[in-house]
Amino acid sequence: MESSVAMPPPSPSPAPAAQKPPTGAVEGSATWQLSDRIGLAFCWGLGLLFCAIAVAIVVYLLIQGLTYLKPSMLVTPAEAGFSQSQTGGFSDALIGTLIVGTMGIAIALPVGVGIAVWLVEYGRPAGLARITESTIEAIAGIPSIVLALFGTVIFSSTALGFLSRTTEGIVFGRSFFAAATMLSLVALPLVVASTREGLSAIPQHVREASYAVGKTKIATVRRILLPTARPQVATGAMLGLGRIIGDTAIIVVLLGATQNFAPVGSTFPLNYLRGAGTTLTNFVYEASPTGNLNQPQKAYAAAFVLLLMVLALNAAVDVVHRRARKAGTWSH
Amino acid sequence: MESLIAGPPPIRRLPLEDGAVATEVPPSPGGFTSAKRSISAPQFSIRRMEINRLSVSYATREAVKSVSMPVRQGEVLSLIGPSGCGKTTLLRSLNRLTELTRTATLSGRILLDDVDIRLIEPTLLRRRVTMVFQQPNPFPMSVFDNIAYVLREQGSRRQRKKSLEPKVHSALERAGLFEEVKDNLDHPALRLSGGQQQRLCIARALAAEPEVLLLDEPCSALDPQSTQVIEDLIVKLRDDVAVVIVTHNLQQAYRIADHVGFMYLGELVEYSGATALFNSPREQRTREYVSGAFG
Numbered sequence: 124m125e126s127s128v129a130m131p132p133p134s135p136s137p138a139p140a141a142q143k144p145p146t147g148a149v150e151g152s153a154t155w156q157l158s159d160r161i162g163l164a165f166c167w168g169l170g171l172l173f174c175a176i177a178v179a180i181v182v183y184l185l186i187q188g189l190t191y192l193k194p195s196m197l198v199t200p201a202e203a204g205f206s207q208s209q210t211g212g213f214s215d216a217l218i219g220t221l222i223v224g225t226m227g228i229a230i231a232l233p234v235g236v237g238i239a240v241w242l243v244e245y246g247r248p249a250g251l252a253r254i255t256e257s258t259i260e261a262i263a264g265i266p267s268i269v270l271a272l273f274g275t276v277i278f279s280s281t282a283l284g285f286l287s288r289t290t291e292g293i294v295f296g297r298s299f300f301a302a303a304t305m306l307s308l309v310a311l312p313l314v315v316a317s318t319r320e321g322l323s324a325i326p327q328h329v330r331e332a333s334y335a336v337g338k339t340k341i342a343t344v345r346r347i348l349l350p351t352a353r354p355q356v357a358t359g360a361m362l363g364l365g366r367i368i369g370d371t372a373i374i375v376v377l378l379g380a381t382q383n384f385a386p387v388g389s390t391f392p393l394n395y396l397r398g399a400g401t402t403l404t405n406f407v408y409e410a411s412p413t414g415n416l417n418q419p420q421k422a423y424a425a426a427f428v429l430l431l432m433v434l435a436l437n438a439a440v441d442v443v444h445r446r447a448r449k450a451g452t453w454s455h
Numbered sequence: 456m457e458s459l460i461a462g463p464p465p466i467r468r469l470p471l472e473d474g475a476v477a478t479e480v481p482p483s484p485g486g487f488t489s490a491k492r493s494i495s496a497p498q499f500s501i502r503r504m505e506i507n508r509l510s511v512s513y514a515t516r517e518a519v520k521s522v523s524m525p526v527r528q529g530e531v532l533s534l535i536g537p538s539g540c541g542k543t544t545l546l547r548s549l550n551r552l553t554e555l556t557r558t559a560t561l562s563g564r565i566l567l568d569d570v571d572i573r574l575i576e577p578t579l580l581r582r583r584v585t586m587v588f589q590q591p592n593p594f595p596m597s598v599f600d601n602i603a604y605v606l607r608e609q610g611s612r613r614q615r616k617k618s619l620e621p622k623v624h625s626a627l628e629r630a631g632l633f634e635e636v637k638d639n640l641d642h643p644a645l646r647l648s649g650g651q652q653q654r655l656c657i658a659r660a661l662a663a664e665p666e667v668l669l670l671d672e673p674c675s676a677l678d679p680q681s682t683q684v685i686e687d688l689i690v691k692l693r694d695d696v697a698v699v700i701v702t703h704n705l706q707q708a709y710r711i712a713d714h715v716g717f718m719y720l721g722e723l724v725e726y727s728g729a730t731a732l733f734n735s736p737r738e739q740r741t742r743e744y745v746s747g748a749f750g
Contacts, residue, residue: 332588332594335660336659337605450646
C-alpha cells in the first residue's frame with residue numbers, strides 16, 4: 124500500500140524511497156504546506172503504530188502458542204486435575220466453537236440475505252422497510268451480554284424445553300441451540316449490511332436487461348443479482364462468523380460453559396446440541412489467571428488456535444474478492 | 456518538477472484547404488454528404504407494432520404526449536431528439552419496461568400484431584420485444600451462459616449445456632460475434648471488449664427470437680469501429696426483426712434508418728422517411744434540430 128504513495132514523509136524507519144523524485148503526475152508532498160505535511164506524518168505515524176500493535180499481538184501469540192500448544196491438546200477433552208499436565212486438552216472447546224460457528228451462520232446467512240434482498244429489491248411497504256432497517260441497526264448495537272440475558276428468558280420457557288435439559292419441569296435453557304440462535308443475531312447485521320452493499324452496487328440497467336429478456340424478478344434475483352453479490356455475501360458471512368466464534372458473553376450465559384460436552388438424551392447429534400458445552404473463547408477465559416481453571420499455558424495455546432481461525436477467515440475473504448475482481452465488472 | 460507544472464502543449468489548428476470539408480460537419484439539411492447512407496431501400500415492410508395516441512407520465516410530468524406511429528419489420532426505425540424528449544420512455548413503453556417505474560402511468564394503445572400489449576403477460580411480451588441498453592451489460596457469467604440464461608426457463612438451470620449449444624451458437628452468429636468468441640465461450644463475458652460486450656447483448660436479445668428489437672443508444676459508449684460493426688449488424692437484422700433504435704447521433708440515424716421519428720418535449724414532431732426528414736424536413740423545429748441550431 125505504502126509504495127503507491129509518491130513520496131513518503133520523513134519517518135524514523137529507513138526509507139531510501141524518500142529521496143526519489145515523484146513519478147507520474149502525482150504531486151509530491153514536498154510541495155505541500157508545512158501543516159499538511161505534519162498532518163500527513165501524523166497519519167503515517169498512527170498507521171505504523173497500529174500495524175506494530177497488530178504485529179505484536181500476532182507474534183506474541185505465535186511464540187506463546189508454539190511453545191505451549193501440543194497436538195494432543197486438540198484431540199483430548201479437558202479433565203479435572205491439579206496441575207497443568209493432568210488437565211487434558213481443549214478438544215471439546217474446539218469442537219464447540221465449530222458447532223456454534225456452523226449453526227449460527229447457518230441461521231444468519233439465509234435470514235440475512237433474505238432481509239437484504241427484500242430491502243434492496245422490493246422495499247415495500249416503505250414504512251416496514253425503514254423499521255426493519257432501524258431494527259437491524261439496533262441489534263447491531265446491542266451488547267451480546269444483553270442478547271444473552273434475553274436468550275435465557277426465551278429458552279427457559281416451557282414451550283422451548285425440548286431444546287435444552289429439562290429436569291422436573293424446570294427448563295435449563297442452556298444448550299448449543301440456545302447459544303447458536305442468539306449468536307446468529309450477532310452475525311445477522313453484518314450479513315445484511317454486506318449483502319445490501321453488494322446488491323446496491325449492481326447498476327439498475329443490469330436488472331432491466333434481465334427483465335427485458337422476459338425474466339421474472341425472482342429469477343433475476345436468483346440467477347443474476349445474488350451470484351453477482353456473492354463476494355459481498357461471503358464477506359458478510361465471514362465477518363459474522365468471526366464475531367460468532369469470538370463471542371464470550373453468550374457462551375457463558377447460554378451454553379452453560381461446562382468444560383466438557385453434557386449431552387441430553389441419546390439421539391446423536393441432537394443430544395449434543397441440546398446439551399451444554401463450551402467454546403475456545405470461554406476456555407481461554409477460564410484457563411486465564413482470572414478464570415477457575417488457572418492454567419495460563421493452555422489459555423495461550425487455545426488463544427493461538429482461535430487466532431489462526433480468525434486469520435484464516437480473513438484470508439478467505441481476500442481470496443473471494445480477488446476471484447471476483449478477475450471476473451470483471453460493468454463500466455459506469 | 457518544472458515539466459510537471461507546465462500545461463498541455465498548445466493545440467495546432469491546421470487550416471482547411473479550399474474546397475475541403477471537415478469530417479465532423481454538423482448535419483444540416485442537404486449537408487449530409489459526409490455521412491453515407493449504408494442501407495439500400497427495404498425489400499419489404501410488414502407492420503408489426505402500432506403505437507396509437509400513447510401518452511406516458513411520470514407522476515405529474517408528461518414525458519410522452521399522444522404519440523402515434525407504426526413499427527415495421529424490414530425497416531429500421533430511428534427515434535431522434537434532444538435529451539429528455541421522451542424517446543427512451545417511448546421505447547421502454549413498447550415492452551412494458553416503464554411499468555417498473557412506480558410513478559409511470561400510460562394511456563393510449565400499443566398493438567403487437569394487432570393485440571394490445573397490455574393483454575400480453577409482461578414476461579412473454581418481453582421475449583417477443585427484447586431490448587439492448589446504452590451501457591453494455593452482459594451478466595457476470597460466461598459468454599455461453601449469458602445466452603443460455605435467456606433460453607432456459609425462469610430461474611432454471613436444468614437444461615444441459617449440450618442441448619442448448621446450437622441455439623447459443625446461432626444467436627452469437629446472428630450478432631456477428633461467434634467467430635471472435637467461439638474458442639472462449641466459457642470465458643467471463645465482462646472480460647470482452649466494449650464492442651464485443653454490446654454485440655453479446657444483442658445476441659442475448661436475439662436468442663429469445665423476438666419479433667421486435669429495441670436499441671437504446673447502443674453505440675453511445677463505444678468507439679467508432681465498434682459502432683460501425685454494430686450499425687452494419689443492425690441493418691442486416693432489419694429483415695428478421697422490426698428494429699427500433701433511439702440515438703443521439705444524427706449521422707447514425709441518417710446512416711442506418713429507413714424511417715425517422717423526431718421527438719421534442721414529448722411530442723412526435725415529425726415522422727417520415729430518413730432521407731426526406733434530413734434533406735427536406737416539413738417542420739421548422741425539425742429543420743432547426745437537424746441543422747444543429749439546438750440539441
